[in-house]
Amino acid sequence: QVQLVESGGGLVQAGGSLRLSCAASGRTFSSYAMGWFRQAPGKEREFVSAISWGGSNTYYADSVKGRFTISRDNAKNTVYLQMNSLKPEDTAVYYCAATRSGSYYYHERYDYWGQGTQVTVSS
Numbered sequence: 001q002v003q004l005v006e007s008g009g010g011l012v013q014a015g016g017s018l019r020l021s022c023a024a025s026g027r028t029f030s031s032y033a034m035g036w037f038r039q040a041p042g043k044e045r046e047f048v049s050a051i052s053w054g055g056s057n058t059y060y061a062d063s064v065k066g067r068f069t070i071s072r073d074n075a076k077n078t079v080y081l082q083m084n085s086l087k088p089e090d091t092a093v094y095y096c097a098a099t100r101s102g103s104y105y106y107h108e109r110y111d112y113w114g115q116g117t118q119v120t121v122s123s
Contacts, residue, residue, distance in 0.1 A: 003112070004098065005114055006094065006114040009094060015085060017084045017086065020083065023076075026077075032053055034098055035048075036095070036096055037097060038094045050104035063089075064083075064090075081096075088123045089121075097114070
């Protein structure tokens with residue numbers, strides 16, 4: 001069992017930065033790949049980024065590539081999402097999730113989810 005708690009969301013102006021954190025409980029954190037998804041009002045949940053269990057492989061949606069960076073610290077049971085050059089269209093609730101499957105892009109393949117943190121980017 002893995003419990004996930006996100007933090008770091010907030011209100012920021014376009015062009016600004018935020019860093020999201022996702023703290024995990026449980027001793028098996030390092031055996032899970034971790035992902036970030038987001039969901040805007042009236043839209044489906046969409047993939048943002050993922051990182052392999054060891055941190056050597058990272059994956060990004062085209063919409064955030066070059067602006068967002070995912071990382072993890074297995075000693076701290078935490079995964080991060082550094083978001084730079086934020087745009088109003090990045091406004092959403094951001095969720096972290098854990099998976100043992102190799103399909104990082106699909107939210108159905110994730111086993112555990114956090115409660116989400118709101119990110120609002122003003123123009």
